[in-house]
Structures are given as structure tokens and as C-alpha cells.
Amino acid sequence: MTLQGKVALVTGAGRGIxxxxxxxxxxxxxxxxxxxxxxxxxxxxxxxVTEIGTKATTFVxxxxxxxxxxxxxxxxxxxxxxxxxxxxxAGIALVGPIADVTPAEVARVWSINVDGVLWGIQAAAxxxxxxxxxxxxxxxxxxxxxxxxxxxxxxSASKFAVRGLTQAAAKEYAxxxxxxxxxxxxxxxTDMWVEIDKKFAELTGAAEGETFQKYAGGIALGRPETPEDxxxxxxxxxxxDADYMxxxxxxxxxxxxxx
Numbered sequence: 001m002t003l004q005g006k007v008a009l010v011t012g013a014g015r016g017i018x019x020x021x022x023x024x025x026x027x028x029x030x031x032x033x034x035x036x037x038x039x040x041x042x043x044x045x046x047x048x049v050t051e052i053g054t055k056a057t058t059f060v061x062x063x064x065x066x067x068x069x070x071x072x073x074x075x076x077x078x079x080x081x082x083x084x085x086x087x088x089x090a091g092i093a094l095v096g097p098i099a100d101v102t103p104a105e106v107a108r109v110w111s112i113n114v115d116g117v118l119w120g121i122q123a124a125a126x127x128x129x130x131x132x133x134x135x136x137x138x139x140x141x142x143x144x145x146x147x148x149x150x151x152x153x154x155x156s157a158s159k160f161a162v163r164g165l166t167q168a169a170a171k172e173y174a175x176x177x178x179x180x181x182x183x184x185x186x187x188x189x190t191d192m193w194v195e196i197d198k199k200f201a202e203l204t205g206a207a208e209g210e211t212f213q214k215y216a217g218g219i220a221l222g223r224p225e226t227p228e229d230x231x232x233x234x235x236x237x238x239x240x241d242a243d244y245m246x247x248x249x250x251x252x253x254x255x256x257x258x259x
Contacts, residue, residue, distance in 0.1 A: 001029030002239035007080040009033040009073060011063050011120065012090030014041020016190035017140070020227025021087055021234045023048055028235050030085065031055035033076030037062045037090075055080055063090045063116030073123040077131070085136045085238045086124035088117040091158075093192055095199035098153040106154055113158035114165070121169050125178055134177030138237045139166050141182040141249050143257040151200065159184075163249045170247030179246040181237050186253025187215045188225040220255025229254070 008025045012018035014036035022032050026049045034042040034049070034056060042058040049056035057079040061068035077083040091113045094105055117139050128135035144152055145159030162182055170180040187193065193212055200211035216224040233252040236242055251257055 004029035006030045006084040007033065007076060007082040008085035008087060008238060009035060009076045010087040010089055011035045011116070013045055014038050016192060017185065017188060017227045017230050018089045019045050020231040021089060023052065024228065024231035024235045025238060026052045026054045028239065029054065031080045033072070033080060034058045035061050035072045063119065064111035066119040069116070069119040070123045073127050077127055083127050083131060083135070086120055086138065087234060088120035088139045090116055091140050093152070093196050094154050095151055095196055096203065097151060101154055109154050109158050114161045117162050117165055121165065121180065125173050125176070128178050129176055136238050137169065137178060137180040138234055139182040141184045143184055143186045143251060143253050145184055145249060146251065146257050146259055151203065166249055167247045174246060179243070181242070181245060181247070182249035183230060183233050183237065184249050184251045184253065185230045186225050186256045187212065187219065188227060188230065190227060218256055219253070223254065225254055
């Protein structure tokens with residue numbers, strides 16, 4: 001167990017990729033602070049974490065609220081007795097042509113996908129420095145942060161922005177022993193992709209499920225991604241084997257986008 005004795009905070013931990021990451025980090029020995037805007041999901045995941053045999057604590061927060069993110073980090077450090085890993089996983093998608101995007105839609109995506117990551121970086125780094133210890137910050141980007149996807153223009157832009165924040169933060173915090181990396185999933189079978197697929201169906205006339213299958217059909221390894229696939233890579237980034245890695249945004253997509 002590579003994270004024995006460590007404390008990790010995961011945002012968007014109530015379902016999907018966030019849940020998968022939280023459970024995998026727990027299996028690696030970490031105590032987990034589960035943060036989400038919806039309380040029911042994190043409560044259920046907390047039960048799963050304790051069944052694995054590590055500690056769990058929950059905190060309800062909207063990551064677009066800077067003060068709430070700082071409070072979540074403080075809660076994690078106090079409740080679990082330390083702080084070592086920050087996973088800025090929370091995010092939302094927006095499907096639609098660029099011509100139709102409204103200011104309110106842009107603001108909402110940006111406030112969660114970009115501002116939420118920025119506040120997480122700030123809060124985590126401040127806590128690591130306060131505690132006088134190195135730390136790991138791990139951010140959610142996407143294949144859409146490497147390639148812009150039609151009908152996902154604002155979402156793609158937000159994930160490109162996460163890569164930029166990751167690179168800049170890696171340079172700024174390296175002297176404090178803090179590494180900052182990102183993970184870039186592909187076509188993951190989660191509720192988010194169910195909603196993306198439905199929206200594509202409304203806008204294009206495709207049958208429900210058709211868009212998901214279209215994109216999944218291009219994966220070299222021949223199957224859609226699971227949250228566990230993503231979680232394995234995040235566990236690597238959180239662990240000691242990634243101590244010499246920083247500023248990177250690794251693709252974990254089964255072979256769909258190549259860099």
C-alpha cells in the first residue's frame with residue numbers, strides 16, 4: 001500500500017471517477033476526505049472507504065466557492081490529522097455548438113472546471129507549506145484538454161486551461177516540494193457521459209447511446225474506460241513512484257488521443 005499513513009482529499013467524490021479515485025486511494029492505504037456538492041453520494045462512498053479499512057470524512061462544498069474549498073482542506077487536515085494529496089476532480093460538461101453558448105453557461109463551466117481547480121491548488125499548497133511537508137496536487141483535465149472537440153468547445157477550453165494551471169503551478173511550487181500533475185481521461189462510462197450522450201441526441205438527432213458508441217469505437221484497446229482505469233493512474237501520481245514527475249497532463253484513454 002503505497003499511501004499508508006497519507007491523507008487525500010478528492011473533490012466530486014460522490015460518484016463516477018471521483019468515487020473510483022477515492023476507493024483506489026483508500027485501497028492504497030490513504031485516509032480520505034470526500035468532498036462534493038451533494039451530501040448523499042459522499043456519505044455512501046465514506047461507508048465504502050471505511051469498509052476497505054481506512055478513515056473517511058465528508059464535507060459538502062461547491063468548488064466554485066473559494067472559501068468553501070479552503071474550508072474543505074482545513075476540515076480534511078483537522079479531521080484526519082494531516083494532509084498530503086489533493087485531487088481536484090470535480091467538473092461538469094457543456095454540450096452545444098459554439099454559436100449558441102451563453103455567458104451564463106460559460107461562467108458556470110469556468111467556475112467549476114477552472115476556478116475550482118485554481119482554488120484547490122491554492123488551498124492545498126497553502127496547507128502543505130503551513131505543515132512544512134511536501135505534497136501532491138492532481139488535477140482533472142481530459143482528452144478534450146489536448147484536442148478540442150466539436151460541440152464541446154467551452155468544455156474543451158476549460159480543460160486546456162487546467163493544463164495551463166497545472167504547468168504554471170508545478171513551476172511555482174516545485175521549490176516547496178509540491179508536485180502538480182493532471183490526468184486526462186477519455187470516454188468513461190459514467191453519469192456524465194450519459195448526459196453528454198443525451199444532449200448530443202437532442203442536438204443532432206442521433207439515437208441515445210450512438211454518440212457514446214461512436215467515440216468509444218475509436219479506442220485502440222477496444223472498450224470504454226472505467227473509473228477504475230482512471231483511478232489507477234491517479235494512484236500512481238499520488239504515490240512515491242511519481243515523486244520526480246511534475247507539470248504533466250497524462251493521457252489515460254485506452255489509445256484515443258496521442259501525444
